[in-house]
Amino acid sequence: MPSTAEIRRASSRTGAGVRRPSFARWKNAARPFGNTFAELPDPNHPARRVMKEHKLRAHKRVVRLCKEAGFPDPAFSANLFTMMLEGAHSCGTCVGMRQIGEHLVQVVDLMVENNRRRTA
Numbered sequence: 001m002p003s004t005a006e007i008r009r010a011s012s013r014t015g016a017g018v019r020r021p022s023f024a025r026w027k028n029a030a031r032p033f034g035n036t037f038a039e040l041p042d043p044n045h046p047a048r049r050v051m052k053e054h055k056l057r058a059h060k061r062v063v064r065l066c067k068e069a070g071f072p073d074p075a076f077s078a079n080l081f082t083m084m085l086e087g088a089h090s091c092g093t094c095v096g097m098r099q100i101g102e103h104l105v106q107v108v109d110l111m112v113e114n115n116r117r118r119t120a
Contacts, residue, residue: 003068004112007081011108058082069112070119077111084108 036051062081066074088104 003065004116007062007065007069008105008108008112010085011081011105069115071115072118077115080111081108 036047040048042048059078059082062078063074066077066081071077084104084107088100091100
């Protein structure tokens with residue numbers, strides 16, 4: 001199913017990214033994209049609006065993929081995928097857990113496989 005392949009690709013890209021040695025060096029640098037909300041508390045700041053719009057578009061895309069993949073509650077599944085992807089970046093940058101990328105891929109694969117079995 002193309003939508004599940006796309007979900008798996010996203011987790012694999014993120015997982016591979018947080019395992020790279022360059023990511024470990026980068027974790028100590030400022031994360032402008034990730035820090036936007038913390039650094040710009042004014043909800044009307046243009047950069048905050050752009051960030052929020054980007055995150056909403058990305059989430060809607062994941063909801064669509066989950067619908068196409070036949071997840072029973074696409075919004076819930078999209079929330080879980082989003083939390084895992086964002087969490088992998090956060091854990092990788094904050095505590096440098098290289099295994100987090102591997103675990104992300106494993107959990108996403110389990111979710112996709114469980115859904116495949118449910119719908120088979």
